[in-house]
Amino acid sequence: MAEEVNFTKDGTVDYKSQPANKKKTGTWKACLFILGNQFCERLAYYGMSSNLLLYFTNQLNQHRTNFVMPLVGAFLADAYLGRYWTIASLSIIYLIGMTLLTLSASIPGLRPTCHKKDVCDATGYQTTVCLVALYLVALGTGGIKPCVSSYGADQFDDADEVEKGRKSSFFNWLYFCINIGAVIGSSFLVWIQVNIGWAWGFGVPTIAVAVSVAFFLLGTQLYRYQKPGGSPLTRVSQVVMASLRKYHVKVPEDRSILYETQDAESLIVGSRKLEHTEEFRFFDKAAVEIPSDHTDNSNSINPWRLCTVTQVEELKGIVRLLPVWATCIIFNTVFGQMWTLFLLQAEYMDIRLGKSGFKIPEASLSTFDHLGVILWIPIYDRFIVPIARKFTGHKNGLTQLQRIGAGLFISIFAMISAAILEIFRLRIVKKHNMRNVKTPPISVFWQVPQYFIIGCAEVFTNIGRIEFFYEEAPDSLRSLCSALSLSTAALGSYLSSLLVTIVMDISTRSGKEGWISDNLNCGHLHYFFLLLAVLSAVNLAVFVLVAKRYTHKRAVGTLR
Incomplete structure (x- = not known):
């Protein structure tokens, strides 16, 4: 019993996929690496992006670029890779993109030819290299952004009231570190770009990204890991489809007979069971068990016809x-x-x-x-x-x-x-x-x-x-x-x-x-x-x- 107290109760594991030991993993000792990672990453991002419009206009004669990638990274993290591997892999892509961006602003042949300050001609090839670099950066920074805050919060056991109470402070200090990095990036690094040149203006943020990746990887043995739960889009679609198929079925007054697993754990990997709520009762039809829910008259359940209460509550x-x-x-x-x-x-x-x-x-x-x-x-x-x-x-x-x-x-x-x-x-x-x-x-x-x-x-x-x-x-x-x-x-x-x-x-x-x-x-x-x-x-x-x-x-x- 004493040994069980030393392990988390929220399903997290250590880097060896063993139950996470509270004394050896997580909390602030792990979060320090995440905070350091975000300080360097945001310094790099704001240093690169604050003057990006000026670079596009004056160096490449381009006028617009737009990146929307957070949902991609979030989907990969929740469904398949887990937050650690999503952050690690996309950070490497981010670093490759920043390196390519720096090379495109410094190497003759890749760098636009300038007749005088801010009057440049960029070839189609040079523009393409820069755009590829920026899309890699967009994939990297956009993909890891929604995962980092969640991954840091994962380091505090939801089932432990003491640790859970510290989680709110983590969000505060994460935002603090992000803004410290943003101040340096949007002031000092912008000054470098304007007064020294784009090669150093992009080079210093690239170094910062490399340091951020190193910070994150150094904490590997201290982190707690949540197992990915499979495609959330599939689970949501199953609830919607099962509800529509049973639109004529009446939801019983006794909610306790709605379908749910008898085991302590949810069918969804890495997710606790959720109590039934009275809102959006139409979706409860997906958890009403009828004979046609069973596949080939056997005991196996067709997930597109019958969903657990937890799955319904997820939607x-x-x-x-x-x-x-x-x-x-x-x-x-x-x-x-x-x-x-x-x-x-x-x-x-x-x-x-x-x-x-x-x-x-x-x-x-x-x-x-x-x-x-x-x-x-x-x-x-x-x-x-x-x-x-x-x-x-x-x-x-x-x-x-x-x-x-x-x-x-x-x-x-x-x-x-x-x-x-x-x-x-x-x-x-x-x-x-x-x-x-x-x-x-x-x-x-x-x-x-x-x-x-x-x-x-x-x-x-x-x-x-x-x-x-x-x-x-x-x-x-x-x-x-x-x-x-x-x-x-x-x-x-x-x-x-x-x-x-x-x-x-x-x-x-x-x-x-x-x-x-x-x-x-x-x-x-x-x-x-x-x-x-x-x-x-x-x-x-x-x-x-x-x-x-x-x-x-x-x-x-x-x-x-």
């Missing part, structure tokens, strides 16, 4: 997450303004640092947001959580849904702050009759409050969302649900573009200048920021309703 769990997921899209629309309209606003402000004449690279302005996150995470973890715990009685101070809601509320003030600054800027323009002057005498540092407020909102909403989707996802779908959570960033960006298109179409009718004018001094950018503030307030109200009605996942027992 319900995904459906329950969707309303929460949807309410995070508006937040990411606000978040995305840092790389769009905040930068446009900054173009009409003084970007010089004091009287030194040093100009802050526009690609580095998001550093203010990262600094805000770095400031707020220790405050949240060390001060807000203990204080909130006294009022709520919750071990983490705030529940994950409360934390997300707090961030949604705070994000409203980021847009109000940006709108107030724009009103103030336009008044100076009007007062000094400077409509045709692009940089009136107002410092870009007045943007710092709006960046810091978004940083604070991130600490609440983004970290809370990552933790929430991990905790509420079925055990065998955690990477996939993390990828679903991350997809709100892309959708927030698309929504922002859609809103801009609609606003410009309406506001420019009858020959009017429009809210977002080619000359911002003649526009009304503050109206757009206030529109986002109103949409954020409505979104918050919807989120509160969703959160009140949310039914939490209830796992049954342990896996060992």
Whole structure:
């Protein structure tokens, strides 16, 4: 009995596929390697991507590139490879891509021929090599992103209340390390690209990726591993198909007679059994056993006709997450303004640092947001959580849904702050009759409050969302649900573009200048920021309703 206490109860194993020993594996001793990996990887990513548009425009004469890969990596991790091998293999692909990108910017023949600074001609071959490198980078970084947070959380035993209580801090410090790396990458490495050259500008991030891979592999013997559960798409399809086939079957009042395995473990490898819930009862039909469910009149079950309660609840769990997921899209629309309209606003402000004449690279302005996150995470973890715990009685101070809601509320003030600054800027323009002057005498540092407020909102909403989707996802779908959570960033960006298109179409009718004018001094950018503030307030109200009605996942027992 004493020996059993030394092993995890959530089904994790060690690198030899033996039950994971709590004293020798997992917790912070394993997570330190994951945090180091993410610090280096994010440093490399932001160092490479912050100025990528400039490289595409000036060096390759290209104008757009887009990568969406998180769902691929998440599917591989949950279904077949497991999180460790997904991260390890895609990190190698990431490193190959970064190496090829560095070579394409440094080796004669692969490097575009430049007549003078930022005036270059790239051949089709040179462009192709660069694009191949970027697609490899996209596959690598996009694929590992949803797996890393889940893999780090796997190092804490869900069945151990002490270890489970430390998991929330892990998400905080993971985000902290990510933003430390982002600050260095989007400032120092951007400076290298602008002032030294693209060869070193891409070379240093490549070295950082190599170090990140080394960090991850060094922790191999300390990690805990979750076994992959097979294709989640197949299991979900089986529930949907079985439910449709039994649309005429009535679900019994006694839910205990719904089909489930008698063993302590679930039929899904690496997943605990889930208790039945009353929502989405149509899918319960898939777990109602009838004679035709058996194959060839034998005792074997046709999985496309009969599914376990756990399998049904797995699908319900995904459906329950969707309303929460949807309410995070508006937040990411606000978040995305840092790389769009905040930068446009900054173009009409003084970007010089004091009287030194040093100009802050526009690609580095998001550093203010990262600094805000770095400031707020220790405050949240060390001060807000203990204080909130006294009022709520919750071990983490705030529940994950409360934390997300707090961030949604705070994000409203980021847009109000940006709108107030724009009103103030336009008044100076009007007062000094400077409509045709692009940089009136107002410092870009007045943007710092709006960046810091978004940083604070991130600490609440983004970290809370990552933790929430991990905790509420079925055990065998955690990477996939993390990828679903991350997809709100892309959708927030698309929504922002859609809103801009609609606003410009309406506001420019009858020959009017429009809210977002080619000359911002003649526009009304503050109206757009206030529109986002109103949409954020409505979104918050919807989120509160969703959160009140949310039914939490209830796992049954342990896996060992």
